[in-house]
Amino acid sequence: MGKNKINIPSILDAVKEIKRDKIKPLYYFSGDDSFGIDDAFKQLEQKVTPLLTSDFDREVFYADGKSLVDILDSASSFPFGSSKKFVIVKESEKIKDKKALISYAASPTDFTILVFLHYGKISNPDTQVYTSLINGGFLYEAKELRGKNLAAWIINN
16 A cells, blocks of 8 residues: 555553543554553543443454454344343454455444554555545554653553
8 A cells, every 4th residue: 555654543542441431342442551441441441331231242353364354244133131231352463364344343233342453554554445444533552652642641540
């Protein structure tokens, strides 16, 4: 693709939205700052957990050796006893073929909150998968905090 610099929104934006109870159906947290990813996930988990009335409506997948299609099938199945379902995908950087995310991101299920935890920088963010996530407002990057961002984080936490 082109050499255009892809601008991925900061994970700090996601945290602000989550704290204001603006919960999206899909999150893809990525970046070099594992602390930032874990913090954003904890914020999301605190907001979503009270919505779950059944343990069956919380699923955790480790991406290594898992098919993305199987994960998305689970995310697309109705909750067991709650109004919401929480599906967490750890080690998302290990998913080899992410093309199925394109169609899911275009129309995510409204009863599922699906979160991908991708530790490390996305090597090729201008692929169709990641641009579809950016266009949907679902992709966030956790960069090492420096300068103004670090000061803002310290003040807000």
